[in-house]
Amino acid sequence: MIKPRFKMFIAKPCALHVGIQDSGPYQPQPNAILEKVFISITKYPDEKRLEGLSKQLDWDVRKIQCWFRHRRNQDKPPTLTKFCESMWRFTFYLCIFCYGIRFLWSSPWFWDTRQCWHSYPYQPLTSGLYYYYIMELAFYWSLMFSQFTDIKRKDFLIMFVHHLATIGLITFSYINNMVRVGTLVMCLHDASDFLLEAAKLANYAKYQRLCDTLFVIFSAVFMVTRLGIYPFWILNTTLFESWEIIGPYPSWWLFNGLLLILQVLHVIWSYLIARIAFKALIRGKVSKDDRSDVESSSEEDDVTTNTKSSCGSSSSNGASWVNGHMGGSCWVEE
Numbered sequence: 601m602i603k604p605r606f607k608m609f610i611a612k613p614c615a616l617h618v619g620i621q622d623s624g625p626y627q628p629q630p631n632a633i634l635e636k637v638f639i640s641i642t643k644y645p646d647e648k649r650l651e652g653l654s655k656q657l658d659w660d661v662r663k664i665q666c667w668f669r670h671r672r673n674q675d676k677p678p679t680l681t682k683f684c685e686s687m688w689r690f691t692f693y694l695c696i697f698c699y700g701i702r703f704l705w706s707s708p709w710f711w712d713t714r715q716c717w718h719s720y721p722y723q724p725l726t727s728g729l730y731y732y733y734i735m736e737l738a739f740y741w742s743l744m745f746s747q748f749t750d751i752k753r754k755d756f757l758i759m760f761v762h763h764l765a766t767i768g769l770i771t772f773s774y775i776n777n778m779v780r781v782g783t784l785v786m787c788l789h790d791a792s793d794f795l796l797e798a799a800k801l802a803n804y805a806k807y808q809r810l811c812d813t814l815f816v817i818f819s820a821v822f823m824v825t826r827l828g829i830y831p832f833w834i835l836n837t838t839l840f841e842s843w844e845i846i847g848p849y850p851s852w853w854l855f856n857g858l859l860l861i862l863q864v865l866h867v868i869w870s871y872l873i874a875r876i877a878f879k880a881l882i883r884g885k886v887s888k889d890d891r892s893d894v895e896s897s898s899e900e901d902d903v904t905t906n907t908k909s910s911c912g913s914s915s916s917n918g919a920s921w922v923n924g925h926m927g928g929s930c931w932v933e934e
Contacts, residue, residue, distance in 0.1 A: 603688055611684035618805040620680050628670035633657060638671050683804040690797035692739060693790055696732075700787035703728050709780045713837035716780040717845040729779050736786050737770045758865060765861045772858065776851055785834055785859070792821040812880065819873050826866035835859060 616622065633656065637645065645653065645668060654661045709715035744763045747756070773782035799814035838856050842849075 606688055606691070607684040611687040612680065614687060615680050615683040615804075618807075620683055620804060622680055628667045628674065631657070631667065634664070634667055634671070638668065643668065643672055679804050683801060686797050686800040686804065690794055690801060693794035693797060696735060696739075697787065697790040697794055699735075700732065700783065700790060703732060704783060704787055707780075707783070710784070713781070713784070713833065714841050714845065716778075716784070716837055717842050720846050721777045723777060723780065725777070725779060729783065732783060732786070733770060733774050733779060737767065737774075740766050740770065758868065761861070762865050765858050765865075769855075769858045769862070772851070772855060776855070778855065781834070781838060788825050788830060788834065791825050792818055795821060815880075816877070819877055822873060823870060826863075827870055830866065831863060835863065 612622075634653065637649070637653065642649070645664075650661050650664055653659070653664050657664070704710040740763060744760075744767060747759060747763065769785065770782065773779060773785075795814055795818035799811050799818055802808075802811035802814055835856075838859055842852065
C-alpha cells in the first residue's frame with residue numbers, strides 16, 4: 601500500500617514538476633503486415649527481410665526500421681513510470697542507509713569488527729536490529745519478484761543470483777544470530793545504491809551534467825566500498841577473525857561462500873562500471889550501459905524526424921546503469 605501511494609502522491613508530482621510528461625511511448629503507424637511480422641516472425645528484422653518489406657509496402661527501409669523501433673518501445677514502460685520507480689528506490693535506499701549509519705554509530709562492532717564474534721551465539725537481538733533486518737529482507741524479496749515483471753536485461757541471470765545470495769545471506773545470518781556482521785554488510789552495500797538511483801532520476805529529468813556528476817560519485821563510492829572496504833573489512837572478519845575467536849563453526853563454509861559470491865558479482869559490476877566511465881571520458885558524457893536493452897534513439901527525436909518521413913538516430917542521453925544488490929540492483933537506466 602505504501603509504494604503505490606508514494607508513487608501517486610510524491611513521485612509523480614515530482615516527475616511532472618521536472619518536465620517529464622504523463623504520456624506513453626510514440627505509437628507507430630498501424631500496419632497489418634508489419635504487425636504480423638513483428639508478432640509472428642521477428643522483432644528485429646534483418647537486412648534481407650527489410651528489403652522485402654520495403655518492396656512490398658513501397659516504404660523506405662529506414663522508415664520500416666523506425667516503425668519496428670517504435671513498436672518495440674511501445675511495450676516498454678514510459679519515462680514517468682521509470683522515474684517513479686527510481687524515486688521509490690532512492691527514498692528507500694537513502695532512508696535505510698541513514699538508519700543503518702545512525703544505528704551502527706553507537707554499536708561497538710562498527711568500530712571493532714572482532715566484537716561481532718565475542719559471546720557468539722549468545723548475543724541479544726535488540727528492536728533496532730530486528731527492524732533493520734526485516735525492512736531490508738522485505739525490500740529484497742520485492743526486488744526478487746519485480747525482476748520477472750520488469751524489462752528483461754542482459755544481466756538478468758547475474759541479478760537473479762545476486763538477489764538469491766542477498767536474501768540467503770540476510771535470512772541465514774538472522775537464523776544463526778550473525779546479525780552484527782550482517783548489519784555491516786547491509787549498510788556497506790546501501791552506501792552507493794541511493795547515489796545510483798539519484799543518477800537515474802537526473803537522467804530521466806535530462807539533467808545531463810548532474811547525472812554525469814552523480815555517476816562519477818557513485819562509481820567512486822562503489823569501487824571503494826565493494827572492492828576495498830568489503831574484502832578488507834567484512835571478509836577479513838568473517839574469514840579470519842571469526843575463525844580465530846569462535847573456530848570453524850558448522851555454518852562457516854556456507855556463510856562465507858555466499859559472501860564470496862557477492863564479491864565475484866562486485867568484480868563483474870566494477871568492470872562494467874569502469875567500461876562506462878572509460879567511454880564517458882572519451883565521449884564527454886556517460887554512455888549507454890552495456891546491460892541495457894532499451895532502444896538507443898530517444899522518443900522525442902523519433903517523433904520529430906518521423907514527421908519528415910525519416911528516422912534519425914541519436915544516442916541515449918545519460919547512463920543506463922544503475923538497478924541492484926545486497927547491493928540492490930543497480931544501474932542508471934536509459
